[in-house]
Amino acid sequence: MRRSPSRSTPARKRATVPPPTEVVWRSLDPSIQPRPYLERTPIPEPRTEPRTPRRPGRPRAPQQCTVGYGYYPDSHQRIPTLRLRGRWLEQLGFAIGSKLHIRQRGGELVISVVDPR
Numbered sequence: 001m002r003r004s005p006s007r008s009t010p011a012r013k014r015a016t017v018p019p020p021t022e023v024v025w026r027s028l029d030p031s032i033q034p035r036p037y038l039e040r041t042p043i044p045e046p047r048t049e050p051r052t053p054r055r056p057g058r059p060r061a062p063q064q065c066t067v068g069y070g071y072y073p074d075s076h077q078r079i080p081t082l083r084l085r086g087r088w089l090e091q092l093g094f095a096i097g098s099k100l101h102i103r104q105r106g107g108e109l110v111i112s113v114v115d116p117r
Contacts, residue, residue, distance in 0.1 A: 059091035082109075 027033075069078040090096070099114040 059088035061088050061092070062086075 065082070065084070068081045068083065070081040071077070072079060093113055094100070094111075095113075099116075101112050101114050103110050
C-alpha cells in the first residue's frame with residue numbers, strides 16, 4: 001500500500017563534514033610499525049627492447065552450436081534459427097556484406113560465397 005506524501009520522519013541529509021584527505025595508519029598492536037610508502041616495491045620501467053611478433057592465428061570454427069529460435073513478424077510461432085558469428089568467418093572468405101549460397105546435401109548444410117559476376 002502506498003504511504004501518504006507527508007513524511008512522519010525527516011529525509012536523510014548528506015554529511016556536511018568533508019572526508020579526510022590523508023590516510024592515517026593505526027594498529028591495534030603498538031609493536032607493529034606501519035609500512036611506509038617508500039618501502040613498497042617500485043613500478044618497473046617499460047621494456048625498451050621490441051617484442052617478437054606473434055604468429056598469425058588460424059581460423060577456428062566452432063565444433064558444435066545450438067539451433068535457437070526466432071519469430072516471423074506478426075507471428076507467435078517459433079522458427080528454428082542458426083546464428084554464426086566470429087572473425088573466423090571473414091578468415092574463411094565470408095566477408096561482411098557478401099552474398100551466400102546455401103544448399104542441402106546429404107543431411108548437411110553447405111554454405112558458399114556467391115561469385116560476383
